[in-house]
Amino acid sequence: MNTPENIAAADDPESAGGHLNPEKPVVDGLPAQRCGVIAIVGKPNVGKSTLLNALVGQKISITSRKAQTTRHRITGIRTLPDGQGGGTQFIFVDTPGFQTRHSKALNKSLNRTVLGAIDGVDLVLFVVEAGSFTLGDAKVLALLRPDTPTLLVANKLDTVHRRAEIAPWLRDMQQRHPFAEFVPMSAKNPKDVQRLLQICERYLPEQPWWYGEDELTDKSEKFLAGEVVREKLFRLTGDELPYTSTVVIEQFKEEKSKQHGRMVRIAATIVVERDGHKAMVIGDKGERLKRIGTEARQELEKLMDCKMFLELWVKVRSGWADDEARVRSFGYE
């Protein structure tokens, strides 16, 4: 167990790596399969989506510097076979950062998603920024059940310059919740991510895998398309655009093309709340909208291994984030 006292050893990147679970259980002579669900929770912007993508080994959840980027419950799957029919399947659910400041319909829907995601999981990764614990973190922590094994993931360790301050901070965290283990790390450091996978594996029950060995997510390509467009939208508008802007995929059509093999035609609408936001998204002579479209298309072509036609529209729907029916019609739970 990683206690504040032995954390320095665990923090040593050289201690990471190697084979997962060397003492793999064997049932009736057959190598066993392990499989379980792991929820990733934390306040906005602590690095949950970055961590999910690193754990899964491919981009599943969109990330940006803007808080509240994640709006859906996203499942990422990582399977590590042992080559003899056994091994471990990790099923991750990412959650939107828990909202505490606003009471709009959108935020209520986000909070319901968080509560749904942590119910009945095998393990919870409670993600905070290393060395920090704010009211926002406390509100998420208050939702966690003491009887579900929970790891404290102290992320963004690379940004902590005074490492000596981490041990007293961890001792303080120990008083706040019966954490099973502490994992100070950086989601951007592959060795740390590998070590976290090793730790998670110990908490997963022995049972057959739920998904195929090659499956990465249970989300459709249509869903991923909307997420990628939304990521480009937020990246390219910076802090100017309110997070209540969203993307709706109106059309997703697959065609066979003699020239390109697989071809996908997508029409998407960017929904904003004000005329001013619409002008901001379109940009000078349509430059910004064009760039959002080009970057999204290039990434999706790679992700989906196809040729793509992507058509983007911008619509103003003022007050949609306050309107429960509209929030649902745009695909939120």
Ligand SMILES: Nc1nc2c(ncn2[C@@H]2O[C@H](COP(=O)(O)OP(=O)(O)OP(=O)(O)O)[C@@H](O)[C@H]2O)c(=O)[nH]1
């Ligand atoms: N330096 C550093 N930055 C990180 C690390 N992990 C994540 N980040 C950055 O933190 C920002 C937020 O990361 P996200 O993964 O989008 O955070 P999130 O918790 O999913 O955010 P929401 O979707 O708002 O809930 C991004 O700019 C990431 O690049 C890390 O280990 N070190």
